[in-house]
Amino acid sequence: MRIARIGRPGHEIPVVLDDDRVLDLRGVTPDVTPEFLEHVLPTLDPAGLPELDDTAGLRVGPPITRPTAVICVGMNYAKHAAESGAEPPTEPVVFLKHPNTVVGPDDPVTIPRGSTMTDWEVELGVVIGRRAGYLDSPADARDHIAGYVLANDVSERELQLHTSGGQWSKGKCAPTFTPVGPWLVTPDEVDPGSVRLRSRVNGEARQNSSTADLILSVPEVVYRLSQFMTLEPGDLILTGTPEGVALSGRFPYLSAGDVVELEGAGLGRQRQVMVAEGRR
Numbered sequence: 127m128r129i130a131r132i133g134r135p136g137h138e139i140p141v142v143l144d145d146d147r148v149l150d151l152r153g154v155t156p157d158v159t160p161e162f163l164e165h166v167l168p169t170l171d172p173a174g175l176p177e178l179d180d181t182a183g184l185r186v187g188p189p190i191t192r193p194t195a196v197i198c199v200g201m202n203y204a205k206h207a208a209e210s211g212a213e214p215p216t217e218p219v220v221f222l223k224h225p226n227t228v229v230g231p232d233d234p235v236t237i238p239r240g241s242t243m244t245d246w247e248v249e250l251g252v253v254i255g256r257r258a259g260y261l262d263s264p265a266d267a268r269d270h271i272a273g274y275v276l277a278n279d280v281s282e283r284e285l286q287l288h289t290s291g292g293q294w295s296k297g298k299c300a301p302t303f304t305p306v307g308p309w310l311v312t313p314d315e316v317d318p319g320s321v322r323l324r325s326r327v328n329g330e331a332r333q334n335s336s337t338a339d340l341i342l343s344v345p346e347v348v349y350r351l352s353q354f355m356t357l358e359p360g361d362l363i364l365t366g367t368p369e370g371v372a373l374s375g376r377f378p379y380l381s382a383g384d385v386v387e388l389e390g391a392g393l394g395r396q397r398q399v400m401v402a403e404g405r406r
Contacts, residue, residue, distance in 0.1 A: 127172065128309040129273070131158055131187040135230075138187040142172045143309055149175035158190045158310070160360035163255045163272040167312070187230040189275060189310040190253055193362040196223040196304060197355070198279060199347055200294060202366025203339045209374040214341050218350050221294040223279075223304055228362070231307035231396035235280055237382060238300045239403040243283035244380040247367035248325040248333050248388045250318060251277035252344055253310055254363070259356035267348035270357065273310040274318060276393035278386065279364050280304065283373055306362070308394040315392060318344035322391040323368055328384055332377060335368030 131138035132148070140151035140158045149172050155162040200219035201212055208214075229235075237244045255272025279298070286297025318337060325333040342350065347365055351357060372379045380386065382402040389395040 127170070127312045127315070129158055129167070129312075130189050130307065130309040132181060132184045133187065134185060135187065139178070141178060141181075142175060144172060148178045148181045150178040151175065160194075160358065163190070163253065164359040167255065167272055185230060186232060186308045188228050188306040189308065190306070190360060190362065192225050192228055193360050194225065194358055195361045196225055196228065196364065197351060197357075197361060198223060198298065198364040199342065199366050202341050202347070203335065203368045204341055205335070205339055205369040206367055206371070209369045218342055218347060220351070221298060223295065223364075224299040227299060227301065227304040229302045229305050231276070231305050231394070232398065233302060233305060234401045235278075235302045235305065235386070235398045236300065236403050237380060237400055238282050238285075241282050241284065242379060243372070244400070245281045245283055245372045246325055246327065246332065246380065246386050246388075247279040247281060247371055248323045248390070249277045249279050249364045249367050250321050250323065250337055250344070250390060250393070251275040251306060252318070252348065252363040252365060254357045254361040255359055257356060257358055258348060258352045261349045261352040264343070264345035264349040267345040267352075268313065270348060271313055272359070273312045274316045274321075274393060275306050275310050275362070276308070276388060276390040276396060277362075277364055278305045278388055278396060278398065279367060283379070305396055305398055307396070311392060321393065324389050325370065326387045327377070327380070333368050333370035335370070337365070339368055340366065
Protein backbone atom coordinates (compact mmCIF):
# COMPACT_ATOMS: atom_id res chain seq x y z
CA MET A 127 0.00 0.00 0.00
CA ARG A 128 1.21 3.52 -0.80
CA ILE A 129 0.35 6.36 1.57
CA ALA A 130 0.83 9.99 0.51
CA ARG A 131 -0.07 13.55 1.50
CA ILE A 132 -1.03 16.09 -1.16
CA GLY A 133 -1.72 19.82 -1.05
CA ARG A 134 -0.22 23.05 0.23
CA PRO A 135 2.33 22.94 3.08
CA GLY A 136 0.47 22.66 6.35
CA HIS A 137 -2.78 21.72 4.59
CA GLU A 138 -1.90 18.33 3.09
CA ILE A 139 -4.64 15.73 2.56
CA PRO A 140 -3.78 12.13 3.54
CA VAL A 141 -4.47 9.65 0.74
CA VAL A 142 -3.92 6.10 -0.44
CA LEU A 143 -2.57 5.75 -3.98
CA ASP A 144 -4.26 2.80 -5.68
CA ASP A 145 -2.96 2.54 -9.26
CA ASP A 146 -4.47 5.62 -10.95
CA ARG A 147 -6.95 6.31 -8.15
CA VAL A 148 -6.39 8.64 -5.22
CA LEU A 149 -8.36 7.55 -2.15
CA ASP A 150 -9.24 9.99 0.62
CA LEU A 151 -8.10 8.96 4.11
CA ARG A 152 -9.72 11.81 6.02
CA GLY A 153 -12.66 9.63 7.00
CA VAL A 154 -10.34 7.49 9.14
CA THR A 155 -7.58 9.93 10.13
CA PRO A 156 -6.98 13.69 9.94
CA ASP A 157 -3.40 13.09 8.77
CA VAL A 158 -0.59 10.54 8.60
CA THR A 159 0.12 10.88 12.31
CA PRO A 160 1.96 8.58 14.71
CA GLU A 161 -1.44 7.38 15.94
CA PHE A 162 -2.46 6.46 12.40
CA LEU A 163 0.79 4.60 11.77
CA GLU A 164 0.50 2.62 14.99
CA HIS A 165 -3.22 1.89 15.29
CA VAL A 166 -4.91 2.31 11.88
CA LEU A 167 -2.43 1.48 9.12
CA PRO A 168 -1.74 -2.16 10.18
CA THR A 169 -5.38 -3.13 9.55
CA LEU A 170 -6.39 -0.51 6.99
CA ASP A 171 -8.59 -1.78 4.16
CA PRO A 172 -8.66 0.84 1.40
CA ALA A 173 -11.57 -0.83 -0.39
CA GLY A 174 -14.16 1.38 1.26
CA LEU A 175 -12.33 4.70 0.94
CA PRO A 176 -13.89 7.35 -1.31
CA GLU A 177 -12.04 8.49 -4.40
CA LEU A 178 -10.64 12.02 -4.36
CA ASP A 179 -11.17 14.01 -7.55
CA ASP A 180 -9.24 16.94 -9.05
CA THR A 181 -5.85 16.01 -7.61
CA ALA A 182 -3.84 16.58 -10.78
CA GLY A 183 -1.28 19.31 -10.27
CA LEU A 184 -1.49 19.30 -6.49
CA ARG A 185 1.81 19.51 -4.63
CA VAL A 186 3.05 16.26 -3.10
CA GLY A 187 4.11 16.74 0.51
CA PRO A 188 6.17 14.45 2.73
CA PRO A 189 4.15 11.26 3.31
CA ILE A 190 4.27 11.59 7.11
CA THR A 191 3.62 14.54 9.39
CA ARG A 192 6.65 16.19 10.93
CA PRO A 193 8.43 13.40 12.84
CA THR A 194 9.48 13.81 16.44
CA ALA A 195 12.95 12.60 15.43
CA VAL A 196 15.03 12.15 12.29
CA ILE A 197 17.78 9.67 13.14
CA CYS A 198 20.54 9.06 10.62
CA VAL A 199 23.18 6.39 10.15
CA GLY A 200 26.38 7.47 8.43
CA MET A 201 29.01 5.50 6.52
CA ASN A 202 26.65 2.54 6.20
CA TYR A 203 27.55 1.53 2.64
CA ALA A 204 30.88 -0.18 2.11
CA LYS A 205 31.74 1.64 -1.13
CA HIS A 206 30.67 5.02 0.24
CA ALA A 207 32.91 4.55 3.28
CA ALA A 208 35.77 3.74 0.91
CA GLU A 209 35.21 6.81 -1.28
CA SER A 210 35.13 8.96 1.88
CA GLY A 211 38.48 7.58 3.01
CA ALA A 212 37.01 5.93 6.10
CA GLU A 213 37.19 2.43 7.47
CA PRO A 214 33.82 0.64 7.49
CA PRO A 215 32.38 1.19 10.98
CA THR A 216 31.74 -1.71 13.32
CA GLU A 217 29.27 0.35 15.34
CA PRO A 218 26.59 2.55 13.72
CA VAL A 219 27.65 6.17 13.19
CA VAL A 220 24.58 8.08 14.39
CA PHE A 221 23.59 11.73 14.07
CA LEU A 222 20.31 13.65 14.21
CA LYS A 223 18.60 16.05 11.84
CA HIS A 224 16.13 18.69 12.98
CA PRO A 225 12.57 17.50 12.20
CA ASN A 226 11.82 20.85 10.53
CA THR A 227 14.20 19.91 7.69
CA VAL A 228 11.57 17.50 6.31
CA VAL A 229 9.87 18.75 3.12
CA GLY A 230 8.11 17.24 0.13
CA PRO A 231 9.93 15.27 -2.56
CA ASP A 232 9.75 18.02 -5.18
CA ASP A 233 10.02 21.09 -2.95
CA PRO A 234 12.98 23.40 -3.62
CA VAL A 235 16.07 22.90 -1.47
CA THR A 236 17.87 25.92 -0.06
CA ILE A 237 21.66 26.13 -0.20
CA PRO A 238 22.82 27.59 3.15
CA ARG A 239 24.26 31.10 3.23
CA GLY A 240 27.85 31.09 1.98
CA SER A 241 27.91 27.33 1.28
CA THR A 242 30.16 25.93 -1.43
CA MET A 243 29.93 22.29 -0.27
CA THR A 244 26.24 21.33 -0.38
CA ASP A 245 25.87 17.65 -1.30
CA TRP A 246 23.14 15.14 -2.21
CA GLU A 247 22.56 11.71 -0.60
CA VAL A 248 19.88 9.34 -1.85
CA GLU A 249 18.73 7.05 0.98
CA LEU A 250 16.24 4.45 2.06
CA GLY A 251 14.21 5.83 4.94
CA VAL A 252 12.47 3.72 7.58
CA VAL A 253 9.34 4.98 9.34
CA ILE A 254 8.69 3.51 12.79
CA GLY A 255 5.15 2.30 13.44
CA ARG A 256 5.40 0.92 16.97
CA ARG A 257 7.55 1.92 19.95
CA ALA A 258 10.87 0.09 19.95
CA GLY A 259 13.16 0.01 22.97
CA TYR A 260 15.75 -2.64 23.84
CA LEU A 261 14.64 -5.02 21.11
CA ASP A 262 15.85 -8.57 21.69
CA SER A 263 17.14 -9.17 18.17
CA PRO A 264 17.19 -7.70 14.64
CA ALA A 265 14.34 -10.05 13.74
CA ASP A 266 12.11 -8.15 16.18
CA ALA A 267 12.62 -4.93 14.23
CA ARG A 268 10.20 -5.90 11.47
CA ASP A 269 7.20 -5.68 13.79
CA HIS A 270 8.06 -2.06 14.56
CA ILE A 271 8.34 -0.71 11.00
CA ALA A 272 5.35 1.10 9.44
CA GLY A 273 6.96 1.41 6.03
CA TYR A 274 9.71 2.74 3.82
CA VAL A 275 10.32 6.05 2.04
CA LEU A 276 12.76 7.61 -0.39
CA ALA A 277 14.79 10.44 1.16
CA ASN A 278 17.54 12.91 0.30
CA ASP A 279 19.88 13.50 3.23
CA VAL A 280 21.15 16.85 1.93
CA SER A 281 24.45 17.76 3.61
CA GLU A 282 26.69 20.81 3.96
CA ARG A 283 30.14 19.23 4.14
CA GLU A 284 32.08 22.24 5.44
CA LEU A 285 29.85 22.39 8.52
CA GLN A 286 29.64 18.62 8.79
CA LEU A 287 33.35 17.86 8.65
CA HIS A 288 35.59 20.92 8.93
CA THR A 289 33.92 23.27 11.41
CA SER A 290 31.80 20.60 13.05
CA GLY A 291 33.56 20.19 16.37
CA GLY A 292 32.86 16.51 15.80
CA GLN A 293 29.11 17.08 15.40
CA TRP A 294 27.86 15.99 11.99
CA SER A 295 24.44 17.46 12.72
CA LYS A 296 25.79 20.98 12.11
CA GLY A 297 25.97 20.18 8.41
CA LYS A 298 22.64 18.38 8.28
CA CYS A 299 20.05 20.69 9.81
CA ALA A 300 19.57 23.57 7.37
CA PRO A 301 15.96 24.22 6.31
CA THR A 302 14.67 21.90 3.52
CA PHE A 303 17.59 19.48 3.98
CA THR A 304 15.42 16.32 4.16
CA PRO A 305 13.10 15.87 1.16
CA VAL A 306 10.97 12.76 1.77
CA GLY A 307 8.53 10.86 -0.42
CA PRO A 308 6.59 10.84 -2.66
CA TRP A 309 4.92 8.07 -0.69
CA LEU A 310 5.24 5.69 2.24
CA VAL A 311 5.27 2.04 1.14
CA THR A 312 4.11 -0.60 3.59
CA PRO A 313 6.61 -3.39 4.43
CA ASP A 314 4.73 -6.08 2.54
CA GLU A 315 5.72 -4.39 -0.75
CA VAL A 316 9.43 -3.70 -0.11
CA ASP A 317 12.47 -5.88 0.48
CA PRO A 318 14.75 -3.42 2.31
CA GLY A 319 17.77 -5.56 1.52
CA SER A 320 17.54 -5.12 -2.26
CA VAL A 321 16.29 -1.63 -3.10
CA ARG A 322 17.96 -0.01 -6.11
CA LEU A 323 18.81 3.65 -5.40
CA ARG A 324 19.82 6.22 -8.01
CA SER A 325 20.58 9.94 -8.16
CA ARG A 326 21.25 12.42 -10.95
CA VAL A 327 22.37 16.05 -11.02
CA ASN A 328 21.37 18.11 -14.03
CA GLY A 329 20.56 14.88 -15.82
CA GLU A 330 23.98 13.30 -15.20
CA ALA A 331 24.21 10.03 -13.26
CA ARG A 332 25.71 10.19 -9.80
CA GLN A 333 24.64 7.30 -7.55
CA ASN A 334 23.52 3.88 -8.76
CA SER A 335 23.63 1.23 -6.08
CA SER A 336 21.54 -1.10 -3.96
CA THR A 337 20.80 -1.54 -0.29
CA ALA A 338 22.54 -4.91 -0.75
CA ASP A 339 25.73 -2.88 -0.14
CA LEU A 340 24.58 -1.84 3.35
CA ILE A 341 27.06 -2.63 6.11
CA LEU A 342 24.32 -2.81 8.74
CA SER A 343 21.01 -4.10 7.37
CA VAL A 344 17.75 -2.31 8.07
CA PRO A 345 16.69 -4.77 10.84
CA GLU A 346 20.16 -4.47 12.36
CA VAL A 347 19.98 -0.66 12.29
CA VAL A 348 16.62 -0.59 14.06
CA TYR A 349 17.78 -3.16 16.60
CA ARG A 350 21.04 -1.30 17.33
CA LEU A 351 19.33 2.07 17.66
CA SER A 352 16.80 0.61 20.10
CA GLN A 353 19.64 -0.29 22.47
CA PHE A 354 20.41 3.36 23.23
CA MET A 355 17.21 5.25 22.40
CA THR A 356 13.50 4.51 22.36
CA LEU A 357 12.10 4.80 18.86
CA GLU A 358 8.58 6.21 18.68
CA PRO A 359 5.83 5.85 16.06
CA GLY A 360 6.45 8.35 13.28
CA ASP A 361 10.20 8.56 13.83
CA LEU A 362 12.18 8.60 10.59
CA ILE A 363 15.45 6.68 10.24
CA LEU A 364 17.78 7.40 7.33
CA THR A 365 19.91 4.34 6.74
CA GLY A 366 22.90 5.79 4.86
CA THR A 367 23.85 6.68 1.30
CA PRO A 368 25.74 4.73 -1.37
CA GLU A 369 28.81 5.89 -3.26
CA GLY A 370 28.62 8.72 -5.80
CA VAL A 371 28.32 11.94 -3.78
CA ALA A 372 30.29 15.16 -4.27
CA LEU A 373 32.34 14.42 -1.14
CA SER A 374 34.10 11.74 -3.18
CA GLY A 375 35.88 14.46 -5.17
CA ARG A 376 34.56 13.05 -8.44
CA PHE A 377 31.73 15.57 -8.86
CA PRO A 378 31.15 19.29 -8.17
CA TYR A 379 29.07 20.36 -5.21
CA LEU A 380 25.62 21.82 -5.75
CA SER A 381 24.91 25.40 -6.81
CA ALA A 382 21.72 27.44 -7.18
CA GLY A 383 19.82 26.30 -10.25
CA ASP A 384 21.07 22.72 -10.15
CA VAL A 385 18.42 20.01 -10.39
CA VAL A 386 18.74 16.88 -8.25
CA GLU A 387 16.67 13.82 -9.16
CA LEU A 388 16.43 10.70 -7.01
CA GLU A 389 14.66 7.40 -7.39
CA GLY A 390 14.25 4.23 -5.39
CA ALA A 391 12.80 1.01 -6.80
CA GLY A 392 9.22 0.83 -5.53
CA LEU A 393 9.65 4.08 -3.60
CA GLY A 394 9.03 6.63 -6.34
CA ARG A 395 11.00 9.62 -7.59
CA GLN A 396 12.03 13.05 -6.35
CA ARG A 397 13.08 16.24 -8.16
CA GLN A 398 14.50 19.27 -6.37
CA VAL A 399 15.74 22.59 -7.73
CA MET A 400 18.50 24.11 -5.62
CA VAL A 401 17.93 27.75 -4.66
CA ALA A 402 20.08 30.29 -2.89
CA GLU A 403 19.26 31.12 0.73
CA GLY A 404 16.72 33.94 0.89
CA ARG A 405 15.33 33.20 -2.58
CA ARG A 406 12.74 30.46 -1.91
